[in-house]
Amino acid sequence: MSEFDPDAFEHDYRGTDPDEIQRSINNRLVYTIGKDPYTAVDHDWLNALSYVVRDRLIERWMETHRSYYRSGTKRIYYLSLEFLVGRSLNNALLNIGFRDSCEEALKRLGLDLEEILGMEHDAALGNGGLGRLAACILDSIATLDLPGTGYGIRYEYGMFRQALEENQQVELPESWLKAGNPWEFPRPEVVYKIHFGGRVMEYQDKKGRRHHDWIDAEEVLAMAYDTPIPGYHTETVNNLRLWSARASHDFDLACFNRGNYLKAVEEKAYSENLSKVLYPDDRASANQELRLRQQYFFVSASLQDILRRFLQQYESLRQIPEHITIQLNDTHPSIAIPELMRILLDKYKLEWQQAWKITQKTFNYTNHTLLPEALESWPVELMERLLPRHMQIIFEINRRFLLTVTHLYPNDMELLKRLSIIDEEGARRVRMANLAVIGSRRVNGVSQLHTDLLRQQTFADFHRLDPERIVNITNGITPRRWLNEANHNLSGLLRNVIGHDWVKDLSQLERLRAYANDSEFQQRFMLAKRANKARLADLTMLHLGSTIDPYTLFDVQVKRIHEYKRQLLNVLRVITLYNRICDGIAPDLVPRTILLGGKAAPGYLMAKLIIRLINDVAAVINNDPKSAPQLKMLFIPNYDVSTACDIIPAADLSQQISTAGMEASGTGNMKLALNGALTMGTLDGANIEIREQVGEENFFCFGLTADEIARKRQNGYDPRLHHEQDAELKRALDMIDQGYFSPTNPNRYKAILRSLIDDGDHFMVLADYRAYIQSDERANALYRDKAAWARAAILNTAAMGSFSCDRTVNDYARLVWGAVPIPHRKSRRIGRKSNHRGE
Structure with a gap:
């Protein structure tokens, strides 16, 4: 640590050279953190540096909104219920262009920037792909100088931390x-009232018009927290506004005076649960209700703020x-449609047609789900109880819409049933x-195949009514996070x-295509990959105590654990490789390390x-001396954005093996290919477009297509034939069934075998097994x-230009938003008069 100099704390500087940054860090440490260099712990330096970087965003942020x-x-x-933004410090340093200056300033203080960056906690505000896509889109909106704001929930407890106990997932807070x-700004002056329950009173005005008042409802407050979102090498800094729930009354004083303190604060605790946890396990009806409350809570606050x-x-x-x-990221914010109608009808007294015209021209909807059974729906009874006025409006939207359809297609009752907002089968659902x-004015899919299937299957009836409404906007990823920041070795080479x-x-x-056959560049490219593999090997030893060999092929599948993503198919492949090694019939097998990661929903x-099966299989393989030199498998727990930034640059082979026709797009496939991993995948989601760009010879394609799967199901698919x-x-399969990997409980995996063989193998794992093995060969x-x-890996990176999220956002701006x-202009003047009350 350098000598403590009180004179260094005289001013707070806004400059970007190392001397000024060093002074700023010292100032922040003393005047914001309340420590001096002798008493500061590592996390204090992290916060001090974060505040220094934030200071250099604030004036750009203010000028952006003035403009x-x-x-x-x-x-x-x-509008998104998730924003998986990960860590903010390094992203901000790179985007505003003074990482090197900060590194030098910290060095003078005896500190290491990489160690400081590693201490930052991921902002755990999302489950996976949907939340990460939202974060990438905000990055690109700012980078492209577009006027955008994100809205979501400030969850106190984010996606659970995953640990393994006896090879099983355990969820920790x-x-x-x-x-x-340090990245957020509380806005106690920006508070909106949110209502639930109550009843609707109808009355007529002097002109005979009917009006509605929502009365006797419980009240919760939504308070804003703002986070600056800087664009890359631009003056634009946009805003992410997250809502936190507050009780409208702190506690019941009368209850308190009677000595019942717990009862007195019960309402406060219940109200603030709304923003307590991300996506609760919704098996219980009480949790389902909380999830609907969360959706309406953030939507209502956001619309009030927008208006x-x-x-x-x-x-x-x-x-x-x-x-x-307004862009709806999946259906979670779709309650915004009746909410805007309610505000326009009940607060501003607009006529229905006028309000509906405004609403329909304002919203756009991104679909992420193809399976009809996976599309979100809510019991009518629950909606009527929690949001009675909205349920009335939804009924009226549905009535008017179906009346229009009846005029176009009279007597087609089946069509009306399919198009209705209300599912009348069994207990009614919305x-x-x-x-x-x-x-919505526009509906978009997120890959070409996904959009085609929306038009042909999921929303085929809607597409027939309005062929212009559904458009394709293939997902993208931000190269700032997923190459420039995550892969220093490769980005430096580029x-x-x-x-x-x-x-x-x-x-x-x-331009890299010109170097694909250059042996010197191939060597430099693969040396960068080797360095990333060595770094990941060091991290797995440090955090997991597991040794992996960076000279092996790194074979990676990292994504949410789900049957349609077919981690089971991967496990069957690994068992087959293991058996071949043990039988001595795999002499040419390249030594490889199989890496898997991902979280399972608590109720799944x-x-x-x-x-558990993955970890049980890994335990057997990794401890068998016959297989150890050639094959190792490791499940990396608590997969999140920061872990992804460690794993993805090190991957040689990317497993994208979902059942064709079930993955809307995927973005992990893009991240891995961008970092020079070759894809082994089905023709599903954006895999199809990646294959088109990188070339068939640089993509290991296998498996049934979506059309072939549909025909197979229609004609009667029997998985027993493959098994036999x-x-x-x-x-x-027999090894799993007979307890080879679970000797203490041979029946542990009977449910898996039943799903694959007796219950029809819905995700076609067995049907694609042999093609998968051949692709692996x-x-x-x-x-x-x-x-x-090396040539194929270079060409994969070279071909990923169209998968930038910047292209995605440009497509949205052009085809959907109509925004420019x-x-x-650069301005550093604070406190200028303006004609608005602030953001």
Whole structure:
């Protein structure tokens, strides 16, 4: 530690050279953290540096929003129940361009930047792909100078922390806020009232018009917390506004005075549960109710905030679609459609047709789910109890819509049943996807196959009614996080060879094609990969006590654990490789390390059983001296954004093996290919477009197509035939069934065998097994040819330009939002007068 100098704390600087940053860090340590260098612990330095970086965002942030008001531009509002933003410090350092200066400043203080960065806790505000996509989209909106704001919930406990006990997943609380969050700004002055329950009173005005008042409802407060979202090498800093629940009354004083303290604070605790935890296990009806409350809570607060901002500038509500576009990320925020109708009808007294026209032109809906049974729905009884006015509005939306359909297709009752927002089969339910389609101007799929299947199957009837409504916008990933930040070794090599422009224009990676056959560049490319593998090996030893060999092929499947993603198929492949090694019939097998990671939803018992099977199989293989030199399998627990940034740059082979027609897009497939991993995958989701870009010869394709699977199901699929006729498959299944991997409980995996053989193998695991094994053999052969593999890996990275999230957001802006970039002039003046009350 350098000598303590009190004179260094005289001023707080805004500069970006190492001397000024060092002074700023010292100032923040003393005046914000309340420590001096002698008493500070590591986390104090992390917070001090974070505040210093945040300081350099604030003026850009303020000027960004002033420019939006000056321009009167159309605003983009992105509503998502998840934002998996990960760590913020390194991302901000790279985006505003002074990581090197901070590294030097910390060095002078005797500190290491990498160690400081590693202490930051992931913002655990999402489950997986949907939340990470939302974070990438916010990054690209800011980078492209588009006027956008994200809205979500500030969960106190995020996605659970996953641990393993006796090879089983255990869910532990993830209190990511326990050490504070220097990136957020509490806004106690931005508070909105949210209502639940109560009843609806109907009355007539003097002109005979019917009106409705929602009365006698319970009240919860939503308080805003703002997080700046900086674009890459631009002055734009946009906003992520998250809502935290507060009780409208702290406690019942009369109850307190009677000595019942717990009863006195009960209402407060119940109200604040709304933002307590991300996506509770919804098996219990009480948890289902909490999830619906969460959705309405953040939607209502967001719409009130959006309209408050709109009405600061404009007088006529008819102008809303000209100046506002709201994107619904999946169906979770779709209650926003009846909520906007309620506000326009009940608060501002608009006529129905006028309110509906405004609503329908304002919302757009991104679908992420193909399976009809997986589409979100809510019991009518629950909706009527929690949101009685909204249920009335939904009934009326449905009545008017079905009346229109009846005029177009009279006497087609089956069509009306399929299109209805209300599912009348059994206990009535509200189909949120139907509501989202009917109430939105545009609906988009997230890969070409996904969009085609939406048009042909999931929303085929809606597509027939309005062929222009459903559009394709293939997902993308931000190269800032997933290459520039996550893979220093490769990004440094790319900058040396093709410059820096690829970070903001990923199409520049095409220039790498010229180097694909260059033996020197191939060597440098694979040395970068080897360095990433060595780093991951060090981390697994440090955190898990497990040894992995960086000179083996790293074979990776990291994603949420789900039957359709087919981790089971991967396990069957691994058992087959193990058996071949033990039988001495795999002399040419490349030594490989199989890495898996992902969380199972707490209530998804089959997924949790699959995790246990993975670990049980790994325990046998890793401790068998016959297989150890050639094969190792490791499950990496608590897979999150930061863990992904460690694993993905090290991967050689990317397993994207979902059942064709079930994965909407996927973004892990893009991240892995961008970092030079070759894909082994089915023709599902964005795999199809990746294969088109990288070339068939650089992609290990296998398995049934979506059409073939549909025909197989229609004609009667019998998985027993595969079990009986394929000797290697039968052997692997019998080993699981007979307790080879669970000797203390041979019946442990009977449920898995039953699902695969007796219950019809819904996800076609057995049907694709042999093709998968053959694909693995092709990958093994190519990896033995080091030059050929290096060439294919380079071409994978070179071909990923179209999968930048910048392209995705440009497509949204052009095809859906009708929004244009607003460049900002550099301004460092604080406190300028403006005609608005702030964001």
